[in-house]
Amino acid sequence: MEKTKIGIIGKGNVGTHLFKALKEFIPCEIVDSRKIKDLDSEYDIAIICVKDDIIEEIATLLKGKAKMIVHTSGSVPMSALSGAAEAIGVFYPLQTFTKDIPLNYKEIPFFIEGNSQKTISVLKELAGEISNKVLEADSEKRKSLHLASVFACNFSNALVMMADEILQNEELDYKILLPLMKQTIKKLNQTDPLKAQTGPASRKDFSTISRHKEMLINNPEMQEIYQKFSNYIIEKTDYNNEFDKL
Amino acid sequence: MEKTKIGIIGKGNVGTHLFKALKEFIPCEIVDSRKIKDLDSEYDIAIICVKDDIIEEIATLLKGKAKMIVHTSGSVPMSALSGAAEAIGVFYPLQTFTKDIPLNYKEIPFFIEGNSQKTISVLKELAGEISNKVLEADSEKRKSLHLASVFACNFSNALVMMADEILQNEELDYKILLPLMKQTIKKLNQTDPLKAQTGPASRKDFSTISRHKEMLINNPEMQEIYQKFSNYIIEKTDYNNEFDKL
Numbered sequence: 001m002e003k004t005k006i007g008i009i010g011k012g013n014v015g016t017h018l019f020k021a022l023k024e025f026i027p028c029e030i031v032d033s034r035k036i037k038d039l040d041s042e043y044d045i046a047i048i049c050v051k052d053d054i055i056e057e058i059a060t061l062l063k064g065k066a067k068m069i070v071h072t073s074g075s076v077p078m079s080a081l082s083g084a085a086e087a088i089g090v091f092y093p094l095q096t097f098t099k100d101i102p103l104n105y106k107e108i109p110f111f112i113e114g115n116s117q118k119t120i121s122v123l124k125e126l127a128g129e130i131s132n133k134v135l136e137a138d139s140e141k142r143k144s145l146h147l148a149s150v151f152a153c154n155f156s157n158a159l160v161m162m163a164d165e166i167l168q169n170e171e172l173d174y175k176i177l178l179p180l181m182k183q184t185i186k187k188l189n190q191t192d193p194l195k196a197q198t199g200p201a202s203r204k205d206f207s208t209i210s211r212h213k214e215m216l217i218n219n220p221e222m223q224e225i226y227q228k229f230s231n232y233i234i235e236k237t238d239y240n241n242e243f244d245k246l
Numbered sequence: 247m248e249k250t251k252i253g254i255i256g257k258g259n260v261g262t263h264l265f266k267a268l269k270e271f272i273p274c275e276i277v278d279s280r281k282i283k284d285l286d287s288e289y290d291i292a293i294i295c296v297k298d299d300i301i302e303e304i305a306t307l308l309k310g311k312a313k314m315i316v317h318t319s320g321s322v323p324m325s326a327l328s329g330a331a332e333a334i335g336v337f338y339p340l341q342t343f344t345k346d347i348p349l350n351y352k353e354i355p356f357f358i359e360g361n362s363q364k365t366i367s368v369l370k371e372l373a374g375e376i377s378n379k380v381l382e383a384d385s386e387k388r389k390s391l392h393l394a395s396v397f398a399c400n401f402s403n404a405l406v407m408m409a410d411e412i413l414q415n416e417e418l419d420y421k422i423l424l425p426l427m428k429q430t431i432k433k434l435n436q437t438d439p440l441k442a443q444t445g446p447a448s449r450k451d452f453s454t455i456s457r458h459k460e461m462l463i464n465n466p467e468m469q470e471i472y473q474k475f476s477n478y479i480i481e482k483t484d485y486n487n488e489f490d491k492l
Contacts, residue, residue, distance in 0.1 A: 013444065052446070052454045075446075075454050095426055096444050101433050107425045144416045147458050148409035151468075152423045153430045154445030155475045156402040161439040161482060163394035170390040177398045178434060179353040180341055184399045185427045187347050193407040193420065198259065198342050199400030200298075200321075208298045208321050212393050221478060222397075228471055229401045236407060 004126075007043035007066060009033050009058060013097035014072050015049035021105045025129040036061050044068065045126070047091055052076050059084035068119060074146020077139040078113050089114035089123050092142055093131075096153050105130040111137035111145060162222050166215075194236060201233035250372075253289035253312065255279050255304060259343035260318055261295035267351045271375040282307050290314065291372070293337055298322050305330035314365060320392020323385040324359050335360035335369050338388055339377075342399050351376040357383035357391060408468050412461075440482060447479035 008019045008030045019030040031039060033050045036058065046066035048058050055071050059081045062069055068087035071080065074094075081088040090113040095103065110127035112134060114120035120136065127134040137145065160181070164174040187196045200208040209230050216223035254265045254276045265276040277285060279296045282304065292312035294304050301317050305327045308315055314333035317326065320340075327334040336359040341349065356373035358380060360366035366382065373380040383391065406427070410420040433442045446454040455476050462469035 051449055052451050075457055094422065096429055096433070098433055098437065098442055098444060101436055101442075103429065109422055109425065141416050141418065143457075143461065144412050145418065145422070147461055148412040148418075148420070149423060149426055150445050150458065150472075151405045151412070152409040152420075153426045154443070154447065154479070155405050155471075156427065157430055157434070157439050157443050158475050158479050158482075159397045159401050159405070160434060161443065162478075163398040164439055166390050166394040166397070170387045172387065172391065172394075174394070174398075174439065175435070176340065176355055176391070177395060178431060179355065180395055180399045181402065181431045181434075183342055183349065184403055185424060185431060187342070187344055188403070188406060188424060188427075189421070190347055191344065193403055193410055196344060196347075197400070197403050197407065198344060199396050201400065203297060205298055211321055211389075212396065215389065215393055221474070225401075225471070225474055225478070226396075228467070228474065229404050232408070232467060232471070233400070233404050236404075 003027075004044045005029075005041075006126075007031055007039075007041065007046045008049055009036060009046055009062065010049035012049060012051075013099055014093070015047075016099055017097045017103060018047060018049060018072070018093070021103075021130045022126075026126070033058055036065070039065055042066065045070065045122070046085075047072060048081075056080045068122065070114075070123065074149065075143050077143075078115065079139070087115065087119045087122075089119045090139070090142065091123055091127065092137070092145075094145060094149060096149075096157075106132045109133040109135060111135050111142055113138055113142065162225070165219070165222070197233060197237050199233070201230040202237045204234060249273075250290045251275075251287075252372075253277055253285075253287065253292045254295055255282060255292055255308065256295035258295060258297075259345055260339070261293075262345055263343045263349060264293060264295060264318070264339070267349075267376045268372075272372070279304055282311070285311055288312065291316065291368070292331075293318060294327075302326045314368065316360075316369065320395065321389050323389075324361065325385070333361065333365045333368075335365045336385070336388065337369055337373065338383070338391075340391060340395060342395075342403075352378045355379040355381060357381050357388055359384055359388065408471070411465070411468070443479060443483050445479070447476040448483045450480060 006028045008015050010033045022028045043066040045068045046062050048071040052073050055076050063084050069081050069085040070089040070091045078090050092111040093108050095108045108131050110131045112123045124134050252274045254261050256279045268274045289312040291314045292308050294317040298319050301322050309330050315327050315331040316335040316337045324336050338357040339354050341354040354377050356377045358369045
């Protein structure tokens with residue numbers, strides 16, 4: 001693909017990371033999304049890496065400036081790009097991107113969608129340059145993947161924010177929790193989340209649950225989250241209760 | 247400590263794991279908590295590994311059968327053992343234990359409490375046999391550590407259960423999310439959870455948030471959890487909003 005010219009549109013987290021990864025293999029430019037009106041280059045592939053809300057708008061502005069236009073969003077359908085170019089598609093990396101935090105791209109699953117077999121194979125080849133795990137997914141599948149990632153990744157991080165709030169009161173560092181979290185993920189390689197579930201709720205240990213809720217008395221938001229999770233776990237782990245007994 | 251005789255009381259997840267780890271270094275027995283009435287051995291240290299609710303009851307039954315009695319619970323105060331032996335304490339491993347899932351004990355932080363300096367140093371020595379990270383924590387600190395772990399670990403696992411529910415509808419395997427989760431934890435080694443937060447809520451991407459909520463229309467429990475997390479993230483990430491912009 002060394003003759004393909006790629007434009008990455010958007011200098012946010014995803015754009016910055018994709019640019020770094022792709023430029024090792026393919027001629028690549030990164031463009032501020034606010035400056036595409038003045039753009040005079042033509043790209044073989046334009047990869048839109050902007051907030052979901054403005055993907056359609058940016059695609060319209062790119063009309064005539066790229067032969068193939070794709071976006072990188074989990075939750076926006078491919079059809080948001082309709083009319084912007086003949087070849088349209090989606091190039092969705094299932095990963096959390098933060099500027100300055102390096103990534104092992106080989107491990108990142110890429111989910112591909114395209115409006116023709118040709119587009120799909122170009123995008124698969126492109127993703128294959130940086131990742132070992134390239135899969136196809138239509139807009140419905142991708143939406144579910146994105147939603148699932150928000151739960152598993154974004155909300156897990158938010159849970160650490162909450163844990164950090166609790167520990168800060170005791171002048172403890174949230175990093176003391178990281179071995180525990182690593183083990184939580186490691187377990188999930190070997191056993192499904194239902195069997196891996198531990199903690200007061202899975203043990204139906206109601207006195208600990210109520211002590212914990214009391215500790216959160218001044219933080220009603222976290223108290224409610226605690227209760228909702230406990231209800232969910234109690235309900236789900238009901239039938240394998242015996243695993244966690246004495 | 248090779249002359250110390252240890253009794254681990256309770257054959258659940260914690261007991262089973264501690265027994266495996268300690269018996270490498272120290273004479274050790276594991277006892278079913280329902281059978282301690284018939285117990286005729288005397289231990290130097292009895293380590294109670296049972297459900298929080300019955301720790302006090304088990305301690306009372308152990309009276310006269312151990313010189314030192316400790317429990318392994320994050321949320322029960324040391325005082326629950328008062329009167330059961332002269333030397334009492336807490337031996338709290340900050341880890342999630344599941345039978346048959348191996349652990350790297352060296353990495354597990356152990357938090358120690360004791361009713362005398364002598365007890366504390368015996369317990370520190372014992373923990374030091376299996377872990378590199380032995381710390382002191384009084385009952386208050388330990389309660390916070392336990393609560394924080396429930397958020398960071400038990401609830402993260404529950405989030406994967408939820409993600410799994412979403413993916414099962416699309417016949418996708420939750421394991422596709424594990425590289426993402428690994429990266430989420432890895433990021434937290436380098437940057438605090440507030441700065442590491444990504445996702446629709448941190449970007450104030452309200453149209454994605456409402457699309458996601460619509461997808462959860464038949465699952466009001468998960469829909470509510472989605473909303474609560476989004477509110478929390480929106481609120482907390484307010485001031486560093488600019489990091490996640492275009």
